[in-house]
Amino acid sequence: MRTQVVIIGGGPSGLLLSQLLHVRGIESVVLERKTRDYVLSRIRAGVLERGLFDLMREAGIAGRMEREGYPHDGTLIAHEDGIFRIDFKELTGHTVMVYGQTEVTRDLYDAREKAGGAIEFEVEDVQIHDADSETPHVTFHRDGVEHRIDCDFVAGCDGFYGVSRQTIPTTVRREYEKTYPFGWLGILSETPPVSDELIYATSERGFALCSMRNRNLSRYYIQCNLSDKPEDWSDDAFWQELKRRLPQDVAEALVTGPSIEKSIAPLRSFVCEPMRWGRLFLCGDAAHIVPPTGAKGLNTAASDVHYLYNALQQFYEERDPEGIDRYSERALARVWKAERFSWWFSSLMHRFPEQNAFDIRMQRAELDFLESNRAAQAAMAENYVGLPY
Numbered sequence: 001m002r003t004q005v006v007i008i009g010g011g012p013s014g015l016l017l018s019q020l021l022h023v024r025g026i027e028s029v030v031l032e033r034k035t036r037d038y039v040l041s042r043i044r045a046g047v048l049e050r051g052l053f054d055l056m057r058e059a060g061i062a063g064r065m066e067r068e069g070y071p072h073d074g075t076l077i078a079h080e081d082g083i084f085r086i087d088f089k090e091l092t093g094h095t096v097m098v099y100g101q102t103e104v105t106r107d108l109y110d111a112r113e114k115a116g117g118a119i120e121f122e123v124e125d126v127q128i129h130d131a132d133s134e135t136p137h138v139t140f141h142r143d144g145v146e147h148r149i150d151c152d153f154v155a156g157c158d159g160f161y162g163v164s165r166q167t168i169p170t171t172v173r174r175e176y177e178k179t180y181p182f183g184w185l186g187i188l189s190e191t192p193p194v195s196d197e198l199i200y201a202t203s204e205r206g207f208a209l210c211s212m213r214n215r216n217l218s219r220y221y222i223q224c225n226l227s228d229k230p231e232d233w234s235d236d237a238f239w240q241e242l243k244r245r246l247p248q249d250v251a252e253a254l255v256t257g258p259s260i261e262k263s264i265a266p267l268r269s270f271v272c273e274p275m276r277w278g279r280l281f282l283c284g285d286a287a288h289i290v291p292p293t294g295a296k297g298l299n300t301a302a303s304d305v306h307y308l309y310n311a312l313q314q315f316y317e318e319r320d321p322e323g324i325d326r327y328s329e330r331a332l333a334r335v336w337k338a339e340r341f342s343w344w345f346s347s348l349m350h351r352f353p354e355q356n357a358f359d360i361r362m363q364r365a366e367l368d369f370l371e372s373n374r375a376a377q378a379a380m381a382e383n384y385v386g387l388p389y
């Protein structure tokens with residue numbers, strides 16, 4: 001079998017890339033290790049930057065997001081002595097969209113299916129061959145049978161634990177990593193959100209986030225120990241702890257109910273350089289991870305897709321390799337800025353076990369500055385709504 005681009009991974013990066021390539025008349029095959037239902041059962045990001053919703057429009061899949069998503073003009077930041085608002089619209093002219101990653105992925109699967117796009121599910125043992133030549137190929141197994149696809153390019157969209165990054169020789173690859181000494185315990189509940197806007201809260205008991213998916217579906221997170229397991233936390237214990245970390249009036253207004261999903265995610269900052277090796281291009285979590293504070297994970301994956309699909313279009317339509325040659329440099333320039341913002345916002349809002357009284361005062365002084373200084377708010381808002389591509 002032969003195609004133009006083999007895309008490894010059927011998460012949001014891989015699906016968005018294949019749909020955008022399809023719109024531009026470029027053929028691809030997506031290889032996904034899991035089933036469609038499994039991919040759609042993963043509850044992850046909830047806030048989309050304007051760059052991602054513009055890409056969804058370009059890909060022709062923005063209809064449901066435009067009808068059912070919730071544009072947000074600002075966000076609230078709570079601390080021990082109060083709560084303040086960052087007005088994105090007023091400070092930047094832009095807003096963000098609350099629309100779950102699960103819904104983006106579902107819209108992409110539906111669009112690929114309608115267009116007759118090739119997605120191979122439940123593939124095993126994917127291997128990339130000759131990526132440093134002009135004639136790469138990919139092999140995989142399904143039901144014990146080996147398959148081979150010849151192609152012009154391979155897009156590695158297979159997340160942090162995928163094979164694509166590992167295919168780049170260690171003599172070429174450089175990795176930068178920081179792990180954080182805590183995780184996020186998240187729950188989804190069929191209850192009305194406590195606030196019209198997201199609340200990022202810091203307290204002496206640690207970080208908390210009040211987010212949402214729609215008028216009757218709330219997403220809440222609390223900072224937890226890395227050794228905690230979701231089953232250690234009853235719903236009741238979760239709600240009690242969340243309330244302790246929120247301003248009193250917010251805690252009193254919180255409507256609680258049974259959780260319909262509960263999971264723990266560790267926090268990590270990670271970047272792999274370069275993001276290209278020969279005819280293999282890394283995209284999204286395969287190349288970089290951010291701690292979730294500020295919702296940059298999915299959005300940074302989308303900016304990679306933007307650079308890559310434009311580069312491939314330039315190659316196929318104009319026979320010009322400039323875009324693919326500069327892909328890694330362009331994508332990484334934006335990735336590092338998203339890394340900085342996520343690291344800064346995480347460092348500001350969490351309690352760290354090694355923190356001393358001075359460190360805590362520094363966090364407090366930085367929050368006071370953010371609360372009172374328009375330039376600081378503008379910098380935060382520009383990063384939150386998404387830096388331009």
Ligand code: FAD
Nearest residue numbers: 009011012013033044045158159162284285295296297298
């Ligand atoms: P993924 O979504 O990881 O998709 C990769 C796909 O590749 C998967 O479907 C996987 O099954 C497949 N795959 C892997 N290996 C292979 C292989 N060898 N062969 C074939 N297929 C393979 N971001 C936020 O902004 N806010 C959040 O709240 C948030 N919460 C998160 C919670 C968790 C638990 C995790 C893990 C991430 C979270 N993120 C969040 C980050 C965000 O979800 C990711 O940045 C986003 O999913 C990246 O998309 P991706 O397509 O690059 O990678």
Ligand code: DHB
Nearest residue numbers: 045046211292293294295
């Ligand atoms: C959500 C997750 C985030 O990491 C964030 O900063 C905002 C919202 C969410 O899952 O809703």
